[in-house]
Every structure is written in C-alpha cells, then in structure tokens.
Amino acid sequence: xxxxWALARTTLRxxxxxxxxxxxxxxxxxxxxLSFLLGALSLAEQKKILADFGFLAIQVxxxxxxxxxxxxxxxxxxxxxxxxxxxxxxxxxxxxxxxxLLGVVILNTLLLGALAILLSVLLxxxxxxxxxxxFFEICLSLWFESVVILCLxxxxxxxxxxxxxxxxxxxxxxxxxxxxxLAFFAxxxxxxxxxxxxxxxxxxxxxxxxxxxxxxxxxxxGIPLAEVLWMIAHMTGWVLLLILLTNxxxxxxxxx
Amino acid sequence: xxxxxxxxxNKTFKGGLFEKxxxxxxxxTFSLPEGQxxxxxxxxxxxxxxxxxxxxxxxxxxxxxxxFFGSPLSSPIKTRIGYLPERPYLYxxxxxxxxxxxxxxxxxxxxxxxxxxxxxxxxxKVDLFEAKDRxxxxxxxxxxxxxxxxxxxxTRPDLLILDEPMSGLDPDGRAMVKDILREEQKRGxxxxxxxxxxxxxxxxxxxxxxxxxxxxxxxxxxxxxxxxFQSLERAFSVLKGREESHG
Numbered sequence: 001x002x003x004x005w006a007l008a009r010t011t012l013r014x015x016x017x018x019x020x021x022x023x024x025x026x027x028x029x030x031x032x033x034l035s036f037l038l039g040a041l042s043l044a045e046q047k048k049i050l051a052d053f054g055f056l057a058i059q060v061x062x063x064x065x066x067x068x069x070x071x072x073x074x075x076x077x078x079x080x081x082x083x084x085x086x087x088x089x090x091x092x093x094x095x096x097x098x099x100x101l102l103g104v105v106i107l108n109t110l111l112l113g114a115l116a117i118l119l120s121v122l123l124x125x126x127x128x129x130x131x132x133x134x135f136f137e138i139c140l141s142l143w144f145e146s147v148v149i150l151c152l153x154x155x156x157x158x159x160x161x162x163x164x165x166x167x168x169x170x171x172x173x174x175x176x177x178x179x180x181x182l183a184f185f186a187x188x189x190x191x192x193x194x195x196x197x198x199x200x201x202x203x204x205x206x207x208x209x210x211x212x213x214x215x216x217x218x219x220x221x222g223i224p225l226a227e228v229l230w231m232i233a234h235m236t237g238w239v240l241l242l243i244l245l246t247n248x249x250x251x252x253x254x255x256x
Numbered sequence: 257x258x259x260x261x262x263x264x265x266n267k268t269f270k271g272g273l274f275e276k277x278x279x280x281x282x283x284x285t286f287s288l289p290e291g292q293x294x295x296x297x298x299x300x301x302x303x304x305x306x307x308x309x310x311x312x313x314x315x316x317x318x319x320x321x322x323x324f325f326g327s328p329l330s331s332p333i334k335t336r337i338g339y340l341p342e343r344p345y346l347y348x349x350x351x352x353x354x355x356x357x358x359x360x361x362x363x364x365x366x367x368x369x370x371x372x373x374x375x376x377x378x379x380x381k382v383d384l385f386e387a388k389d390r391x392x393x394x395x396x397x398x399x400x401x402x403x404x405x406x407x408x409x410x411t412r413p414d415l416l417i418l419d420e421p422m423s424g425l426d427p428d429g430r431a432m433v434k435d436i437l438r439e440e441q442k443r444g445x446x447x448x449x450x451x452x453x454x455x456x457x458x459x460x461x462x463x464x465x466x467x468x469x470x471x472x473x474x475x476x477x478x479x480x481x482x483x484x485f486q487s488l489e490r491a492f493s494v495l496k497g498r499e500e501s502h503g
Contacts, residue, residue, distance in 0.1 A: 002365035010347060010358055017349050080345040085407065088312050088339040089362035090331035255314040256269070256306075 003091050007099020008106060015069055015107045024064035028115055031057035036122060047123060048218070054119035055138055055214040061115060062108050062146035063173065069104050070153035071166040078255055087255075094247050101154065101243070108146050112139060123217075133222035134213075140228075141211040144235035148206050149173055151242035158249040175201060176208030206238045257326065258287040259415045259446040265310055265320030267470075279470065280306050281317065286465045286475040288415075288448055293441055295461035295478070296450040297492070303470040304450040305342055308419050312339065324415065335363050338408030342419040342450075344400060348393035352384055352403050355392060359407045378406040382436055398429035405436055409445075416440060418449040422456060434460060454489055458482075468496050 015021060035053025039046040074097070077083040086096060116139045120126070125135050149169050156165035179202060186198040211231045213223055265284040271277045281303050288294045298304050309315040311322055313329060324333045346355060356375045360368070379385040382402035387395065395403065401421065408416055421437070422430045437447060437460055451457060457464060457478070464481055466474040473495040474481060485491030 003362050005366070006358055006361035010350070014347065014349060081341060081343075082345050082347060084309075084312075084314060084341045085339070085344065085346070085359070085404075086362065087314060088334065088337070088341075089359060090334040091362050092331075252316070254269075254316060255309065 003089075004095050004099045004102060007086070007091075007096060008102035011073075011100050011103025012106050015065075015104060018069065020068045021065060021107075024061050024068070025111070027064070028057040028061035028111075031060060032115070032118060032122070050122055051119075051217040052215065054115075054122065055142065055217070058112055058115045058119065058139070059142050059145070059214070062112050062142060063149060065104065065108050065111060066146045066150035067153055067166050067169050069107075070150045070169065071157050071162040073100050073104065073154055073157070074250065075157045075162040075165075078253070081255070083255065093250050097154075097243070097246055097250055101151065104150055105147055108150070109143065112143055112146070130220045131217065134217050134219050137223045137228055138213045138217060141213050141231055144231065144239075145173075145208060145211065148208075148235055148238045148242070151239050151246065152206075155242050155246040155249065158246060158253060172205060173208065176206045177212060178209065179205060179207055180209035207234060211235070257290055258323075259290050259325060260288040260311070260448065261321075261323045261326075262286050262307070262311070263321040263323075265307065265322070266318045267306060267310060267315060268318055281310070281320075282470045284320070284467070284470070284472055286472055288446060288465075289463055290446055291444050292462045293437070293447040293449075293460050294463040294465060295457035296448060296465045296467065297454060297457055298450075298452065298467035299496075300452055302452075302467050304452075304467060305419055306470075307467065308341075308417060308450060311417065335411060336414045338411065338413035338416045340401075340404045340408045340416075340418045340421055342423065344404035346392050346400060346404065349391060351391055352379065352388040352395075352406075355403060356407055356410055359410055363411050374410055374412070375406075378410045379403075381409065381439060382406045383432065398425050398432070401425060401429065401433065402436075405433065409436075409440060412443075413445065415446045415448065418447070420451055421449055422451065422453070430456075454492060466492065466495060473498075 031053055035050045035057070038053065039050040042049060077100070083096065087093065116135075120135060123135075125131055149172070152172055153165050153169035156168045159165075160168070179198070182198045182201070186194045210227075216223055263285055265281050266279075267281040269278045269280060284303070284307055296304055296307070306315060310317045310320075311329070322329065324337065327333055347358070350358065353375060356378065357368075357371065360371045360375070375388075376385065379388050382405050384399060384402055384406060387399065392400065392403065405418070405421065408418065418437075422433050425433065434456070437449070440447060441460075447460075449460075461478050464474060464476065464478045465472060474491075481491055485494060
C-alpha cells in the first residue's frame with residue numbers, strides 16, 4: 001500500500017500543476033458566483049437557484065477533472081515513457097494504475113469537499129439541520145459519478161487515443177443520464193428494437209439518471225436509504241469492473 | 257553464475273491493416289557474467305532497446321526465457337537491479353531529492369531508514385549534491401541523465417542495466433558518466449549497457465554482446481573478439497556482412 005500511496009502523492013502533485021485543473025476551478029467558482037447573483041434576483045427561489053447552480057458547479061468541476069486528467073493519465077506516462085522507471089521498481093502494473101487513479105480521486109475529493117463547504121456556507125445549510133443529510137447524499141452521488149467516469153476514461157485511454165477516450169467518457173455520461181428518458185420513450189413507442197436497445201444500454205452503461213439527485217436538496221427526510229444503498233452498490237460495482245478491465249488491458253500492453 | 261540469462265527471445269510487432277508484421281527479435285540468446293561490464297552493441301534499430309524492454313517485461317516477448325540471478329523477474333529481483341532507460345523522461349515537477357525518495361519508497365515502502373545516507377552518496381557520485389533541492393525541470397540534459405543514474409545506483413544494486421547512457425551528452429557529460437560507471441565497476445556491480453558507439457565498449461567492457469537486425473551475432477569476451485578482428489569497427493562490419501550474406 002505504501003507504494004500505491006507514494007504514486008498517488010506524486011500524481012496529486014502532478015495534477016495540481018496542470019493548467020486544466022485551474023480552468024475547471026475557475027468555471028466552478030464562476031458558476032457558483034452566477035448562482036449567487038441569479039438567486040439574488042429572485043427572492044422566492046433564491047435558495048433553489050443557488051442549490052441547482054451550486055451542485056451543477058460541483059458536478060462540472062469534478063467531471064472536468066475526471067475527463068481531462070483521466071484521458072491523459074496513463075497515455076502521457078506511456079507516451080513520455082515516465083512509467084518505465086516506475087515499473088522497473090518492485091511495482092506491479094496493477095499498483096501503478098491504483099496509485100495513479102488514487103491520486104486523481106484524492107484531488108477530486110479535495111475539490112468536491114472545498115466546493116461543497118463553499119456551497120453549504122452560501123446555502124446556510126448549518127441553519128437547517130434537516131437538510132444536511134440531503135446535502136451529503138447529493139455530494140456523495142456526485143463523487144461516485146466522477147470516480148466512475150474517471151475509471152471509464154482511463155480504461156478507454158488504453159484502447160483508443162486520449163481525445164477519443166475523453167469523447168467516449170462524455171458520451172457515456174450523457175447516455176447514463178438519458179437512459180431513463182430513453183426507456184420512457186421506448187415503452188411509449190412500443191418498437192421492439194428500440195425497447196431491446198435501451199435494455200441493452202441499461203446493462204452496459206452506469207445508470208447515472210437514477211443518482212441525479214441535484215434537485216433533491218430540499219427533501220427534508222433526505223433520499224430514501226434504499227436508493228442510497230443501491231447507488232453505492234451500483235457505482236462500486238462499476239468502479240471495480242472498470243479497474244479490472246483497465247488492469248487487463250494495461251497488463252497486456254507493450255510499452256514500446 | 258550468470259547475472260542474466262536470455263534464452264531464445266522472440267518478438268514480433270503486429271502490423272496494421274496495410275502493414276506487415278515486424279519480427280524484431282529472433283531467438284535472442286546471451287548471458288552476462290557476474291561482476292563484469294558487458295556491452296550491448298548494435299546499429300540503430302537493431303533491437304537493443306526492445307531486448308532491454310523485454311527484460312523488464314515492458315514489452316512482452318512472444319517466446320523465450322529471461323532469468324536474473326537464476327530466477328524469473330519478480331519484486332525481490334527488481335530490488336537488486338538498477339535501470340536507466342534511453343532518454344529518461346522524469347517527473348520534472350519533483351526536486352532531485354524528491355525524485356530519489358519516490359524511487360526509494362517504491363523499493364522499500366515508507367521506511368526511510370538509510371535513505372538520506374544513500375541518496376546523498378548517490379547524488380555526490382553523480383555530482384548533483386548541490387542541485388538536490390532544485391526541480392528537475394531546471395536541470396540540463398546531462399544533469400537529467402546523471403540524476404537518472406543516481407536513482408539507478410540508489411539502492412546499491414547488484415546489476416545495472418543502462419540503455420544508451422551516454423547518448424546525446426557532450427564530451428564532458430560522457431566522461432562523467434564513464435567515471436561513474438568505472439566507480440560502480442570497482443564496487444563489483446555487474447554492468448550491462450547498450451550503445452551504438454564502439455569506442456565506449458572498448459573503454460569500459462570486458463564482455464560483449466553484438467546484435468544486428470534482431471539477431472545476436474556475438475556473445476563473449478571482448479579481448480578474444482578484438483584479437484580475431486583487430487578493431488571493433490572492423491569486427492562489427494565483418495559480422496554484419498556475414499549475417500547479411502546468410503540472410
């Protein structure tokens with residue numbers, strides 16, 4: 001574990017120097033600022049607008065880091081051959097991947113944590129203790145979403161070029177969020193092929209639409225526990241599957 | 257005992273849709289004697305780097321066997337080997353000291369026992385002690401090559417494998433790298449380094465492995481090789497000529 005941790009620390013330091021990271025933070029802070037301004041225009045809906053934009057800002061920031069850093073994380077190591085020195089040490093390819101992945105996950109967790117604290121201050125969450133739970137559950141779903149997309153993009157980047165991996169990550173993210181609507185339209189259309197296709201995509205895509213809880217902030221009792229447990233199991237399953245696939249592809253790869 | 261034995265190593269890179277497969281290593285077989293400096297010589301594109309990458313399993317050979325100290329590559333074996341790739345690209349945001357610490361942690365986990373002593377020793381050997389707290393991005397090419405060597409010798413390995421350690425260096429840089437290698441020779445380390453420059457081999461090696469177009473042309477003592485052909489240049493061109501006329 002110490003080797004994985006050493007790699008994670010190095011990756012974290014590397015990521016903190018990436019310009020894209022600061023661009024993502026700027027966008028997130030701009031969105032939060034915009035939400036504050038828009039909220040001020042509408043007295044009745046002030047908090048709702050603030051919460052909607054605030055969670056969107058967190059989602060954009062964490063997804064941005066996952067997509068951009070994930071697509072180049074291993075590809076850059078292979079292209080620049082910086083991984084050769086690391087892998088010549090008593091470090092397995094699996095440990096190398098876990099270390100790199102953990103570095104970005106820590107970065108995303110810190111980023112999410114910082115933005116969540118800022119949003120909670122703007123929303124005054126501490127004044128409404130019954131909303132703490134919803135707030136935490138939404139942040140947890142956004143965290144899981146970013147980790148799944150990160151694992152997915154890293155996995156794709158071992159098969160295709162980083163830009164295509166990034167595109168594939170965006171596609172899966174959109175598809176995962178549209179699955180619910182697609183299923184609804186498929187049922188309405190009664191087209192067998194459409195229905196079967198949507199069922200197929202349900203199997204091969206993380207069901208992100210079921211954890212899109214950004215607008216559930218004002219639920220006083222929080223999101224039902226069964227839903228939260230389902231989300232944790234579903235997303236953990238995807239993370240494990242994607243790590244296994246990434247290891248499989250990386251183990252077979254020749255670092256020419 | 258041989259520190260490294262390579263037996264019938266084969267590697268073919270699959271071509272694309274309209275490209276032919278490239279058979280880059282053909283039954284590559286050689287062994288390195290313990291405590292000696294072995295040179296791995298061949299023209300550009302002859303298969304030196306591919307062979308070295310196969311040793312560490314960066315490139316998976318199609319067939320063949322590789323044994324270090326009589327055993328296949330494993331984590332305990334890796335701690336006994338120091339490696340420097342051709343054109344080492346390093347994490348340039350780290351300082352020299354942090355770079356060495358990363359490699360120490362990868363070998364020995366979080367324990368820093370002996371680290372500072374070994375790191376200072378390695379940095380002094382490569383004349384980078386003064387620059388140890390500077391970020392690698394501020395290092396010159398020669399300094400990067402030397403800090404790469406420092407990480408290779410950090411753990412006092414029994415076998416050092418260096419891929420073109422002197423390529424792209426100015427005369428001063430080359431002389432310094434040669435001095436470092438001579439010091440390691442005195443310590444009894446088995447050295448294996450590749451180069452396409454025959455002069456380096458004559459100066460440093462006692463054992464020679466010659467490769468051309470993915471095939472081993474010679475594996476043996478340098479002095480007997482020299483006695484047969486007078487000069488290394490001549491020997492290399494004669495062997496290449498023989499191999500090409502057979503091929």
